Amino acid sequence: MDNIIQQIQGVPLNHYLVFCSIIFAIGVIGVLIRRNVIIIMMSIELMLNAVNLLLAAFSSHHGDPGGQVFVFFIMALAAAEVAVGLAIIIMVYRNTKSVDIASLSRLRW
Amino acid sequence: MIELIWLIPLLPLIGFLINGIGQHILPKSLIGIIGSGVVLGAFLISCFVFSEVYDARAAGANGVFTQEIFNWIQVGKLNVSLSFLVDPLSAIMLLIVTGIGVLIHLYSIGYMHKDSGFGKFFAYLNLFIFFMLLLVLGSNFLVMFIGWEGVGLCSYLLIGFWYTNDSYASAAKKAFVMNRIGDLGFLLAIFFIFYTFGSFEFATVFPQVKEFAVGDVTLTVITILLFIAATGKSAQIPLFTWLPDAMAGPTPVSALIHAATMVTAGIYMIARSNIMFTLSPLTMQIIAIVGVATAVVAAFIALTQNDIKKVLAYSTVSQLGYMFLGLGVGAFTGAFFHVLTHAFFKALLFLGAGSVIHAMSDEQDMRKMGGLRKKLPITYTTMLIGTVAIAGIPPLSGFFSKDEILAFAFAENKWLWTFGFIAALFTAFYMFRLLYLTFFGTFRGSQAQKEHLHESPATMTLPLIVLAILAAIGGLMNIPEAIGGGHKLANFLAPVFAEGQSIKGTLHVDHQTEIVLMVVSALAAIVMAIVTYIRYVKKGYVPKSDALEDNGLHRLSYQKLYVDELYDSVIVKPLNAFSRFLDRVVDRSIIDGIVNGIAHFFVSSGKGIRQLQNGHVGFYIFMMVIAVIVLFVYGIFSF
Numbered sequence: 066m067d068n069i070i071q072q073i074q075g076v077p078l079n080h081y082l083v084f085c086s087i088i089f090a091i092g093v094i095g096v097l098i099r100r101n102v103i104i105i106m107m108s109i110e111l112m113l114n115a116v117n118l119l120l121a122a123f124s125s126h127h128g129d130p131g132g133q134v135f136v137f138f139i140m141a142l143a144a145a146e147v148a149v150g151l152a153i154i155i156m157v158y159r160n161t162k163s164v165d166i167a168s169l170s171r172l173r174w
Numbered sequence: 175m176i177e178l179i180w181l182i183p184l185l186p187l188i189g190f191l192i193n194g195i196g197q198h199i200l201p202k203s204l205i206g207i208i209g210s211g212v213v214l215g216a217f218l219i220s221c222f223v224f225s226e227v228y229d230a231r232a233a234g235a236n237g238v239f240t241q242e243i244f245n246w247i248q249v250g251k252l253n254v255s256l257s258f259l260v261d262p263l264s265a266i267m268l269l270i271v272t273g274i275g276v277l278i279h280l281y282s283i284g285y286m287h288k289d290s291g292f293g294k295f296f297a298y299l300n301l302f303i304f305f306m307l308l309l310v311l312g313s314n315f316l317v318m319f320i321g322w323e324g325v326g327l328c329s330y331l332l333i334g335f336w337y338t339n340d341s342y343a344s345a346a347k348k349a350f351v352m353n354r355i356g357d358l359g360f361l362l363a364i365f366f367i368f369y370t371f372g373s374f375e376f377a378t379v380f381p382q383v384k385e386f387a388v389g390d391v392t393l394t395v396i397t398i399l400l401f402i403a404a405t406g407k408s409a410q411i412p413l414f415t416w417l418p419d420a421m422a423g424p425t426p427v428s429a430l431i432h433a434a435t436m437v438t439a440g441i442y443m444i445a446r447s448n449i450m451f452t453l454s455p456l457t458m459q460i461i462a463i464v465g466v467a468t469a470v471v472a473a474f475i476a477l478t479q480n481d482i483k484k485v486l487a488y489s490t491v492s493q494l495g496y497m498f499l500g501l502g503v504g505a506f507t508g509a510f511f512h513v514l515t516h517a518f519f520k521a522l523l524f525l526g527a528g529s530v531i532h533a534m535s536d537e538q539d540m541r542k543m544g545g546l547r548k549k550l551p552i553t554y555t556t557m558l559i560g561t562v563a564i565a566g567i568p569p570l571s572g573f574f575s576k577d578e579i580l581a582f583a584f585a586e587n588k589w590l591w592t593f594g595f596i597a598a599l600f601t602a603f604y605m606f607r608l609l610y611l612t613f614f615g616t617f618r619g620s621q622a623q624k625e626h627l628h629e630s631p632a633t634m635t636l637p638l639i640v641l642a643i644l645a646a647i648g649g650l651m652n653i654p655e656a657i658g659g660g661h662k663l664a665n666f667l668a669p670v671f672a673e674g675q676s677i678k679g680t681l682h683v684d685h686q687t688e689i690v691l692m693v694v695s696a697l698a699a700i701v702m703a704i705v706t707y708i709r710y711v712k713k714g715y716v717p718k719s720d721a722l723e724d725n726g727l728h729r730l731s732y733q734k735l736y737v738d739e740l741y742d743s744v745i746v747k748p749l750n751a752f753s754r755f756l757d758r759v760v761d762r763s764i765i766d767g768i769v770n771g772i773a774h775f776f777v778s779s780g781k782g783i784r785q786l787q788n789g790h791v792g793f794y795i796f797m798m799v800i801a802v803i804v805l806f807v808y809g810i811f812s813f
Contacts, residue, residue, distance in 0.1 A: 097796055170789035 073125050081122035088115035102154050102164050106147065113143045176226050179241045179258045182219050182268065183307040185212040189300035197293025209296030210279035213303055217272035220265075227265040228666070236669040237262050240313055240377070254374055259313030263510070263670045267310040267442055270517050274434045275303050277637035281525055282426040284633035285532060289424075295335065299430070302328035306435050310442060314374040315364050318443065322360060322407065325436045326353040332431060333423040345419040352416040356406015363399035366392065376446065383449050384673060390453060397450050397457040401464075404440030409491050410468045410498060415738050417491055421483040425528030428483060433490055433520035438513045441497045448506050448674035458678075462502025462586070466593045469495030471735065473600035477607075478732040480717055481538050482527045485608050489564065490520055492597060499594055500579035503586040504678035506671040507664040508578030511652045514663075515571035518648050519563040522641035526557040529630040529638065530612060535623050540611040541717055542623070547613040549627040552635045554613045556642040561609045563645040565602035565699040568692075571648030573699075577692050578654060584691055585683045591691075598695055602702035610710040611717075618716065654688065 092115060095108030117136045124132025154164065161168040189212035193205050200208075223239075230237035242257035260268075279299060286295050305328060309321025327350075334346025364374065370392050371379045386393055404410070409417040420432050431437070444451060444461075451457055469492045476488035493516050500509030531538055533550055547554035563570040566577070576598065584591040617624055629635070652663035668675075683691075709715050730736070786797070 093799060097792065097799065100792075166791050169791050 070125065070128075078122065078126050081119060085115045085119040085122070088112075088118075100166050102157070102166055105166065106150050106154070109150075110143060110147065113139060176223060176239050176260070177241065178219050179223060179239070179260055179311065180243055182216045182223070182272070183304050183311060185216045185219075186300040186303040186307065188212060190297050190304060193293050193300060194297035197291075197297060200293065202287070202292050205293045205296050206279075206283040209300055210276060210283065212300060213272055213275045213279050216303070216307070217269070217276050220268040220272045223260055224265045224269055227260060227262055231262060231666055231669075237265075238669075251372060252368070254314060254316050256317060257313045257375075258311040258317075259376060260311065261670055262667050263442070263445060264310045266510075266514065266667075267438075268307070270438075270514060271303065271306050271310060271435050274517055274521050274641075275299075275430060277640055278426050278430045278521065278525070281429075281528070281634050281637045282424075284631045285426055285528055286424060291335065295332075295424070298328055298331050298335070299426075302332065302431065302436075306439070309439055313376055315367060315376075315379075316374045318446075319360060319364060322403075322439060322443075323357060325431070325439060326350060326357065326407070329353070329420070329431050329436055332427040333420045335423055335427070339422075342422040345416075345422040349416040349420050352413045353406050356403045356413060359399040359402030359406070363396050363403065366396045366399065370396070380447075380449050380673075383453065386453055388453050388677065389455060393450055394454040394456050397447075397454045398460070400443065400447060400450075401457060401461055404444055404498070405464070406440075408437045408440030408494050408498070410440075410464055410495060411471065414468060414472065414491050415734075415741065418484050418487040418734070421481070421487050425483070425524060425531060428487070429521045429524035429528070432487065433524050434517035437490065437494055438497070438517070441494070441501065441509060441513055444498075444501050445506055445510055445670070448501075448671055449677075451501070452504065452674040452677040458502050458504070460502075461498050462583070462590055465495045465498030465500075465502055466583070466590050466597070467495070468492065469499060469597040470593050470600070473597045473604065474731050475734050476604040477600060478717070478728055479604075480540050482530065482540050482543075482608060482612065483524075483538055485540075485604055486520070486523055486527060489523075489601065489605065490516075492601060493520065493564070495597070496576065496579055496594065499583060499590065503579075503582045503590065504675070505579050505582035506674060507652070507667050508575065508582060510667065511663055512575035512579060514651075515563070515575040515645070515648050518641055519560045519570075519572060519645040522556060522560040522638060522645055523564065525634070525638055525641065526553050526560060529553040529634055530557075532630055532634070533627050534619065535626050537619060537623060540608065542619040543612045543617070544615040544619075544716075545613070545617045546627070550613075550629050552629060552638060556635075556638040557609060557613070559642040559646055561605045564605050565703065566598055566695055567602075567699045567703070568696050569649060570646055572645075573692075573696060574649035574652055574654070577688075577695060578652070580695060581654075581683055581688050581691055584687070595695065595698070599698055599702055602699040603706055606703045606706040607710055610706060614711045615714055615716075655685070 089112055092108045092110075092112035095111065096105050099105055099108065117139055120132040120136050120139070124130060124136075157169065158164055189209055192208055193200070197205070227237040227239070238259070238261040240257055240259050242255050245253075245255045247254040279296070282295065282299065286292055289295065302325060305321045305324025307321070309318055309325060312318040312321060330346045330350040333349050334343045337343050337346075367379060368374060371382050373379060383393065406413045417432055417437070421428055423431075451461070472488045472491035472495060476485050476492065479485045479488060493512070497509045497512050497516070500506070500512060530543065530546065530550065530553060533546070533553075534543060537543070559570070563572040566573045568574075580591055580594050580598070583594050652661060655661055733739075785793075
């Protein structure tokens with residue numbers, strides 16, 4: 066057990082921080098830029114997973130299991146959110162025959 | 175009967191209301207009857223009032239009656255009531271205003287017969303009579319000021335009666351603006367009077383004035399301001415140029431307002447306040463100099479004018495200058511006597527000119543007239559009487575009034591007399607020139623005009639005859655003692671001018687000098703009549719057309735001494751430029767810019783904020799991200 070922990074702690078925390086920030090930023094940019102709503106859902110998942118990884122990294126570095134417990138919560142939440150999100154996307158598709166995010170602006174009036 | 179004073183101004187006011195409201199409904203004959211009838215009623219009551227004042231004077235009393243209508247303003251120390259004052263001065267003014275008013279209303283029935291604004295004309299005339307009566311009956315400066323402003327307004331309405339013509343409307347505006355400049359002087363004087371004496375009432379102010387020393391600064395300031403007001407209303411230098419332009423109005427208007435009544439308001443006001451003026455010798459000198467200068471200048475301009483009404487207009491300005499000369503040298507009765515006689519013969523001359531214009535199919539240029547005395551006998555005879563009266567040939571009225579003024583002027587300062595005498599020479603010259611060019615010689619108009627020549631109807635000739643009789647015998651009421659007369663008018667008006675006269679001093683020219691002066695001026699007038707006869711009848715001289723004036727003096731006189739051009743370049747153009755600046759820069763760019771800018775700001779900010787709800791989901795997400803970042807940064811920095 067100590068071996069694994071030591072091995073994990075061999076990678077400095079900063080590396081994890083930068084890595085997850087980049088993934089998170091990629092996720093944010095994906096949400097902002099992409100026009101396909103399914104890709105946006107994927108980018109949201111990417112953001113959530115980046116945060117999960119960071120939480121797990123902090124948890125193992127500080128020896129606090131609370132971080133990993135929180136990861137469980139986030140994963141359950143992500144699953145529920147994807148279910149609802151995909152249901153909404155299907156209804157939008159049925160009404161507007163498109164998965165383009167700009168198609169929703171027709172709802173203005 | 176004296177209790178019915180309030181009825182005198184009320185009747186014309188009722189006439190104004192009826193004619194004004196019913197101007198398109200009532201038939202023309204009814205409008206004429208109502209319009210003239212109310213003034214006739216006012217005249218009859220004025221006669222009764224005058225007789226009561228006369229009886230009081232004959233019995234030795236002062237003949238002063240007051241009547242308060244109601245208490246108007248009562249604020250702190252300020253206590254003003256609408257009340258009327260009748261004394262010898264205002265009694266005579268009442269007779270002039272209502273008497274000549276009746277004659278002119280009667281004349282207008284014939285003159286304005288074909289005009290579509292017939293009812294409006296009579297309504298305005300009645301309104302004017304109402305305001306003029308307020309002016310002369312007022313027992314305090316404030317009521318007088320109401321009348322003063324009101325007659326200025328009616329003058330504007332009546333001069334610009336044919337308002338569709340641009341130049342007539344401009345003439346009306348010019349008259350009103352120049353009057354207004356004088357009114358500013360009146361207002362300032364009223365403020366000073368209230369500040370110094372605590373009241374506006376004549377009966378309260380004038381006894382207090384007596385306590386002041388001669389030449390007191392406050393009184394001098396007040397009187398100079400009052401004189402500025404008189405300059406505007408009575409067309410003296412420098413505010414006289416509106417009166418010749420006022421000839422744009424119908425001729426009855428010129429006769430009533432600009433000959434007999436409104437322009438004499440300035441003289442009336444100064445005569446009423448004579449105690450203040452005699453205690454300010456500086457102002458009296460200014461009045462005398464301005465008066466005689468106006469008399470000479472206006473007479474000089476009248477020498478070469480070719481429009482019959484313009485000659486009479488400048489003649490009016492000149493005669494008003496005489497009246498102010500009389501006031502300035504202390505001849506209060508003389509000046510007022512001249513007001514009276516001038517009202518007669520000037521109204522006569524204007525109405526006669528109107529009759530001529532009417533016969534000439536609205537032609538006013540004397541160069542196109544000539545030889546009219548055969549076709550218009552009554553007009554000719556009455557205008558002859560008027561011309562002889564104004565030239566100052568005895569025994570007609572103009573001689574007596576003008577000579578009283580000139581005698582006082584001689585006693586005061588020989589130069590004043592000299593210039594007054596020169597103005598009298600000019601007066602005789604241009605008046606006889608007018609008579610000869612119009613009525614003698616051969617007819618110079620067109621054939622169409624010749625066929626239309628006809629004597630005026632009875633409604634127009636009757637006032638002419640009445641006024642001619644008055645102009646002829648009017649002198650009898652004030653024959654000077656030098657030739658054995660009773661000086662009745664002076665005795666009648668004595669209590670009004672008593673205090674002022676006692677300070678200024680009565681005439682100290684001995685009777686012989688006075689007789690010599692009288693003979694000199696009478697002879698001069700007769701010589702002028704003969705000279706003009708030779709030039710215009712015997713030699714048949716006709717003034718040339720406008721483009722051919724050559725002689726420098728002639729051009730100076732013809733172009734009205736370029737006074738209008740001077741005012742235009744010095745005052746009007748800079749004011750117009752300033753007005754344009756205010757309009758373009760201040761009003762449009764700055765004020766409108768601010769107001770429009772505020773509106774524009776709200777509209778554009780609304781347009782910007784509206785983007786928050788444009789329905790683009792991508793934009794919403796972006797905003798959410800930005801908001802999270804901002805909160806994040808805020809969270810870090812407030813830690």
